Amino acid sequence: MRAVVLALSLLVAGAAHAAPLPLAARAEVDALLTRLQASGCEFNRNGSWYAGADARAHLLKKLDYLEGKGMVDTAEQFIARGASSSSMSGKPYLVRCAGKAPVESAQWLTTELQQVRAAKAASSPH
Numbered sequence: 001m002r003a004v005v006l007a008l009s010l011l012v013a014g015a016a017h018a019a020p021l022p023l024a025a026r027a028e029v030d031a032l033l034t035r036l037q038a039s040g041c042e043f044n045r046n047g048s049w050y051a052g053a054d055a056r057a058h059l060l061k062k063l064d065y066l067e068g069k070g071m072v073d074t075a076e077q078f079i080a081r082g083a084s085s086s087s088m089s090g091k092p093y094l095v096r097c098a099g100k101a102p103v104e105s106a107q108w109l110t111t112e113l114q115q116v117r118a119a120k121a122a123s124s125p126h
Helices: 002-017 023-038 052-068 075-081 105-123
Strands: 042-045 048-050 094-096
Touching: 023 052, 023 075, 023 105, 042 052, 048 052, 052 075, 075 105, 094 105
Parallel strands: none
Antiparallel strands: 042 048, 042 094
């Protein structure tokens, strides 16, 4: 019986760490991924270029993994821990927009996050 209680305690403790992003952070991440998908920019991972929709799908899988491990609470953490580089190769992800040189995804997403926050601040009542 003690073993069952211990196992259940560990299971509950583990589940307590696995939590979805807080709503405000999730809204920011969703806004970032929507911007990436709608941007017309391409996303490079491990040497191959992908359309924004494919990038969004891939990054949502990474977000799901990070949430399951309780490793992400903010949009910045999502960018740093999931949307900056390949967990397989360690190579940085890149974003390439028409007429511009590719930039690391962390830079592109951080700039977009600043714009999302500025737009939210401008539209909220003072």
